[in-house]
Amino acid sequence: MTNYPAITMFFIFVFATLVITYWAAKRTKSRSHFYAAGGKITSLQNGLAIAGDYMSAASFLGISGLIYLSGYDGLIYSIGFLVGWPIILFLLAERLRNLGDYTFADAASHRLDQTQIRCLAASGSLVTVALYLIAQMVGAGKLIQLLFGLPYELAVVIVGVLMILYVSFGGMLATTWVQIIKAVLLLSGATFMAIAVMWTTGFSFETLFQKAVNAHPKSYAIMQPGGLISDPISAISLGIALMFGTAGLPHILMRFFTVKDAKEARKSVFFATGFIGYFYILTFIIGFGAIMLISTNPEFLNADGGLRGGNNMAAIHLANAVGGNIFLGFISAVAFATILAVVSGLTLAGAAAVSHDLYACALKKGKVNEKDELFVSKISVVTLGCVAIFLGIVFEKQNVAFMVGLAFAVAASTNFPILFLSMYWKKLTSKGALIGGSSGLITATILVILGPAVWVDVFGYDNPIFPYKYPALFSVTTAFILTWLFSIIDKSKYSKEEIAKFDSQFVQSQIGLKIQKR
Amino acid sequence: MGSRLEKKIINSEDFKSLVKRKSFVSWLLLAVTLLTYFSFILLVAFFPEVLGLRISDESIITIGIPIGVSIILLAFASTGIYVFIANREFDQTEKRILKKNK
Numbered sequence: 001m002t003n004y005p006a007i008t009m010f011f012i013f014v015f016a017t018l019v020i021t022y023w024a025a026k027r028t029k030s031r032s033h034f035y036a037a038g039g040k041i042t043s044l045q046n047g048l049a050i051a052g053d054y055m056s057a058a059s060f061l062g063i064s065g066l067i068y069l070s071g072y073d074g075l076i077y078s079i080g081f082l083v084g085w086p087i088i089l090f091l092l093a094e095r096l097r098n099l100g101d102y103t104f105a106d107a108a109s110h111r112l113d114q115t116q117i118r119c120l121a122a123s124g125s126l127v128t129v130a131l132y133l134i135a136q137m138v139g140a141g142k143l144i145q146l147l148f149g150l151p152y153e154l155a156v157v158i159v160g161v162l163m164i165l166y167v168s169f170g171g172m173l174a175t176t177w178v179q180i181i182k183a184v185l186l187l188s189g190a191t192f193m194a195i196a197v198m199w200t201t202g203f204s205f206e207t208l209f210q211k212a213v214n215a216h217p218k219s220y221a222i223m224q225p226g227g228l229i230s231d232p233i234s235a236i237s238l239g240i241a242l243m244f245g246t247a248g249l250p251h252i253l254m255r256f257f258t259v260k261d262a263k264e265a266r267k268s269v270f271f272a273t274g275f276i277g278y279f280y281i282l283t284f285i286i287g288f289g290a291i292m293l294i295s296t297n298p299e300f301l302n303a304d305g306g307l308r309g310g311n312n313m314a315a316i317h318l319a320n321a322v323g324g325n326i327f328l329g330f331i332s333a334v335a336f337a338t339i340l341a342v343v344s345g346l347t348l349a350g351a352a353a354v355s356h357d358l359y360a361c362a363l364k365k366g367k368v369n370e371k372d373e374l375f376v377s378k379i380s381v382v383t384l385g386c387v388a389i390f391l392g393i394v395f396e397k398q399n400v401a402f403m404v405g406l407a408f409a410v411a412a413s414t415n416f417p418i419l420f421l422s423m424y425w426k427k428l429t430s431k432g433a434l435i436g437g438s439s440g441l442i443t444a445t446i447l448v449i450l451g452p453a454v455w456v457d458v459f460g461y462d463n464p465i466f467p468y469k470y471p472a473l474f475s476v477t478t479a480f481i482l483t484w485l486f487s488i489i490d491k492s493k494y495s496k497e498e499i500a501k502f503d504s505q506f507v508q509s510q511i512g513l514k515i516q517k518r
Numbered sequence: 519m520g521s522r523l524e525k526k527i528i529n530s531e532d533f534k535s536l537v538k539r540k541s542f543v544s545w546l547l548l549a550v551t552l553l554t555y556f557s558f559i560l561l562v563a564f565f566p567e568v569l570g571l572r573i574s575d576e577s578i579i580t581i582g583i584p585i586g587v588s589i590i591l592l593a594f595a596s597t598g599i600y601v602f603i604a605n606r607e608f609d610q611t612e613k614r615i616l617k618k619n620k
Contacts, residue, residue, distance in 0.1 A: 072569070072580075072582055072583070072586075075582075075583075075586040076559075076562055076586070078586075078590070079555070079558065079586060079589050079590060080555075080559075082590055082593050083551060083555045083589070083593050085593060085597065086547065086548070086551045086593050086596045086597050086600075087548065087551065087552075089597050089600055089601075090544040090545075090547055090548040090551075090600065091544070091548065094604075205579060206577060206578060206579065209578045209579055209583075210578045213578060220570075223570060223578070223579070223580040223582070223583070224566055224567065224569050224570025224580055224582050225562045225566035225569055225570075225582065226566075230563070231563065232560065232563040232564060234563075235559045235560065235562060235563035236556070236559060236560075236563075238559075239555065239556060239559045243555070263604075263605065263609060266600070266601055266604055267601055267605075269597055269601075270597045270598055270600075270601045273593060273594050273597045274594050274597075277590045277591070277593060277594045280590060281587060281590060284586075284587075503524065503525070503528055504524040506528070507524040507527050507528050507533070508524075510533070510536065510537060510540070510612075511527070511533075511612055511615060511616065
């Protein structure tokens with residue numbers, strides 16, 4: 001079936017965002033505009049854009065679907081995704097803004113060896129971005145196929161082409177506004193749904209939960225933690241991956257360079273945390289609303305009693321149940337917009353890692369004219385976009401559920417440790433960071449491959465070699481220990497110079513002399 | 519910018535007290551956040567039935583729900599507290615340091 005209201009609303013969104021891209025393209029002339037929107041985004045705008053970057057379709061549809069399936073467990077995930085934000089504020093946001101210009105590697109390599117640390121940070125960024133991007137593309141293709149009745153390949157190509165247009169022409173300014181618009185649409189849509197759900201219960205949570213318990217096959221069990229996280233190792237490991245992974249996502253860290261100074265960066269986190277937290281509370285109501293309103297309605301169910309289109313469709317069906325076809329169209333268009341906003345942010349971060357970290361700083365040692373760097377970054381955007389389209393189509397029939405988890409694990413075990421230690425630990429040396437960071441990347445990847453998510457679910461073996469689904473506890477520990485070990489045994493002349501530069505970097509990170517002088 | 523300026527700043531009393539206050543506030547708030555979150559996660563792992571207790575005999579709502587929502591609100595509140603203190607206090611000290619070391 002073709003969903004006309006959804007397609008109409010989607011076209012309006014695409015038209016509006018292309019107009020913005022045109023407007024942004026005229027203002028995006030320099031490197032600073034392309035990577036960081038000239039540092040002219042306000043903290044409220046940036047807070048919304050961060051929320052727009054972070055609230056992916058996976059967290060909207062996935063978490064409400066998880067709540068539909070097993071109730072309370074969905075809330076555990078939401079909390080894990082949210083508590084990364086205070087961590088970013090207390091540990092990173094201000095120092096990051098004071099030390100860097102365009103990418104988190106600027107800050108991480110501030111007093112360390114440019115070539116080594118840039119290459120490491122770029123590898124961490126690109127692996128994270130690629131995994132995240134593939135997962136988003138495959139999810140996008142399937143979702144659009146289901147919602148709009150378009151063929152899978154066409155859907156992936158549309159997403160890829162739009163994302164290339166936004167990012168290559170409009171840079172960070174267009175990406176930011178796509179994310180802001182999407183955040184506002186998603187928050188309004190979710191607010192409407194939550195209010196509609198509560199309206200049917202006469203605004204009584206008692207009634208909402210009572211009706212959900214009556215409707216759900218697991219009955220009262222949906223009101224408490226279920227079997228999703230059963231052993232303490234997995235619980236702690238998941239917690240570490242969500243918290244420190246968030247603090248190591250390159251597209252999220254990059255957003256802090258779009259504001260004027262550390263003060264605006266800190267306020268951005270405050271706004272973002274508010275929007276994201278509010279959104280997760282809405283998702284909880286939406287998930288329980290779906291149990292109450294659609295799990296007993298044959299219109300939304302398959303013959304075997306499962307949800308049509310899978311559990312991730314809970315929020316979409318609920319939109320239909322509470323707001324009819326027009327609202328269904330609106331939410332479908334919002335889901336599409338959500339994917340576009342997230343992939344655009346990812347592509348920009350990936351392109352910056354190639355053009356700024358690898359090309360300009362590692363290869364050309366910073367001696368590069370702005371025009372060339374900008375050209376390389378646009379080529380990178382187009383290349384990344386084409387690779388994402390290609391991989392999105394190749395991975396159509398594959399199980400990609402492990403990819404976002406692995407992206408978070410790599411971010412937590414490579415990007416976060418080197419960034420954190422470079423700012424907080426005086427004795428960190430390039431050698432330590434290089435060995436420790438790479439070991440985190442390798443450990444996380446190997447453990448995910450040997451673990452249940454790939455070894456059993458993808459390769460089809462009976463038992464995993466590594467028993468835990470979340471490797472972060474082990475890979476983050478490995479990264480920190482090896483970084484420490486190889487830093488303290490590094491007695492070279494370079495390492496002494498790097499340590500000596502810490503004090504000056506520390507003053508910079510606290511006060512931001514560089515920004516003040518601009 | 520010369521390294522002499524940075525040396526001067528790093529040895530100044532204002533800077534020392536700024537760093538001290540800043541790290542006290544951020545590590546304290548960080549500790550509260552981590553402690554709350556990991557207590558919650560360990561509760562989920564070891565005693566899920568505790569979160570399944572009802573808030574009262576007549577209610578269907580379990581204590582896990584207000585606890586979960588409170589953690590979300592606490593995370594937001596802690597960022598608010600930090601921003602409030604930083605805007606009021608740290609920024610002033612910073613300005614003073616910059617003024618003295620022009």
